[in-house]
Amino acid sequence: MCGTAKFKQPPKDTDTVTDHIATDQLRHALAQFATGVTVVTCAHNGAPLGMTANSFNSVSLDPPLVLWSVMKTAGRYAPFAAADRFSIHVLHHDQSDLCLGFAKNGQYFDQIDWHYNDTDVPVLNRCLARFDCEQFALHDAGDHSIIVGRVTQLSQDTGRPLIFSQGTFL
Numbered sequence: 001m002c003g004t005a006k007f008k009q010p011p012k013d014t015d016t017v018t019d020h021i022a023t024d025q026l027r028h029a030l031a032q033f034a035t036g037v038t039v040v041t042c043a044h045n046g047a048p049l050g051m052t053a054n055s056f057n058s059v060s061l062d063p064p065l066v067l068w069s070v071m072k073t074a075g076r077y078a079p080f081a082a083a084d085r086f087s088i089h090v091l092h093h094d095q096s097d098l099c100l101g102f103a104k105n106g107q108y109f110d111q112i113d114w115h116y117n118d119t120d121v122p123v124l125n126r127c128l129a130r131f132d133c134e135q136f137a138l139h140d141a142g143d144h145s146i147i148v149g150r151v152t153q154l155s156q157d158t159g160r161p162l163i164f165s166q167g168t169f170l
């Protein structure tokens with residue numbers, strides 16, 4: 001409970017108080033947060049499309065909701081924002097090639113083993129965990145949109161996750 005302060009107040013950290021956050025500084029500070037790495041996939045005009053994303057996170061257990069955020073200026077923004085169904089693949093520790101491949105090229109499927117799931121979403125044959133989703137909500141969030149997915153099916157493998165931090169893989 002927050003009653004009358006019993007303790008002496010510490011001095012405020014005024015050096016870090018600013019009304020303008022420089023983008024590079026923000027990116028650098030955010031890079032200190034280690035994340036897993038995912039590849040998000042959907043079908044677009046009858047062809048498979050993929051994109052690397054580390055903004056994936058859990059939202060709700062009941063109903064089962066997850067999210068990721070997609071940059072509005074990305075060439076692949078429109079297909080993912082419009083996709084009714086998509087799959088999120090958590091990558092294994094030894095799948096940094098897929099991370100880099102799908103960051104550069106939405107058609108990196110040419111280089112890997114994949115198949116269509118039972119709702120016609122292209123999915124990777126191998127990953128640590130897979131969340132098949134239908135779009136639950138799309139929220140405007142600055143230069144990104146937050147895509148919330150309701151998980152309709154999932155699968156998981158054993159092994160260690162690929163970890164991304166400070167611009168590199170751990």
Ligand SMILES: Cc1cc2nc3c(=O)[nH]c(=O)nc-3n(C[C@H](O)[C@H](O)[C@H](O)COP(=O)(O)O)c2cc1C
Pocket residue numbers: 037051052053054055056068069070071073074075076077099100102103104164
């Ligand atoms: C480790 C990693 C994580 C990424 N995470 C995201 C993400 O969460 N959201 C996003 O919009 N782009 C993310 N990107 C960038 C995209 O994968 C892609 O490279 C970028 O959006 C350019 O896409 P475009 O070719 O469609 O313009 C990430 C890239 C890397 C290497």
